[in-house]
């Protein structure tokens with residue numbers, strides 16, 4: 004279908020984009036367009052104004068920020084996947100980005116768009132949640148920082164307001180003591196995850212500490228698998244058995260809710276095995 008008519012403005016700076024968003028109540032940002040354009044073509048959304056931030060090169064970066072790695076919102080998935088800083092200090096993020104869609108999607112889609120879109124089937128939101136990362140959003144009132152645990156609020160809903168722009172994402176640096184895995188199940192190589200798992204933990208004397216497991220597509224938002232985390236920390240024989248506790252997966256043409264629960268248990272077991280083997 005052809006999208007409904009809209010006006011189009013190119014933002015020249017972050018501040019310019021915030022100001023353009025303020026012009027119309029139903030204005031929408033356009034970054035890589037890989038989630039927004041399909042929705043426009045289905046007429047599922049009908050903004051009267053698109054504000055194109057895709058040319059804001061100064062929001063495309065991966066930087067060392069001390070204890071964290073800072074990633075500009077306009078950084079394309081391919082650049083996240085291949086950034087030497089992430090490969091060295093947080094390969095969980097670069098590996099997950101390298102598994103998104105196909106090369107075309109990874110060369111156009113952005114990390115800011117992926118988080119702001121709030122799709123529970125997206126990979127990077129779960130990665131950010133497992134890492135207790137942070138998101139900086141810029142709006143008319145300035146910049147505020149939102150913890151990943153507070154950012155995802157519902158299906159296609161986030162804590163970013165209509166006139167706010169995701170500007171930067173920060174993830175912690177992992178150390179040599181960390182073990183991690185990103186694993187997902189999909190029916191074809193380039194498909195979205197039917198279920199995905201981001202897992203990270205620290206080797207501690209006699210076992211594991213700070214286990215964090217986040218699930219893709221097991222509810223309205225990315226979810227922490229708290230019971231499985233506690234079991235992993237406690238050295239339980241099978242933390243994966245508790246992976247679907249507290250989740251509310253949906254049923255669709257890819258999988259029933261029951262099959263998703265089964266997948267979550269299997270994938271958490273695989274993720275822990277892969278993480279432990281690193």
Ligand code: FAD
Pocket residue numbers: 031032033034035036037038039040076077102103104105108111112113114115116117119120124125126127163167168169170193194195196
């Ligand atoms: P856009 O489509 O431009 O925008 C998406 C939404 O976010 C819009 O509402 C827009 O207004 C808003 N937005 C964009 N940037 C910002 C910002 N900085 N601040 C605030 N709001 C903003 N994703 C996965 O995680 N895993 C996959 O396996 C996967 N496979 C895909 C396969 C295909 C064929 C396609 C088309 C997409 C796939 N994606 C997948 C989605 C892809 O990662 C998208 O690029 C991403 O979800 C959205 O990023 P974008 O830059 O394209 O955002």
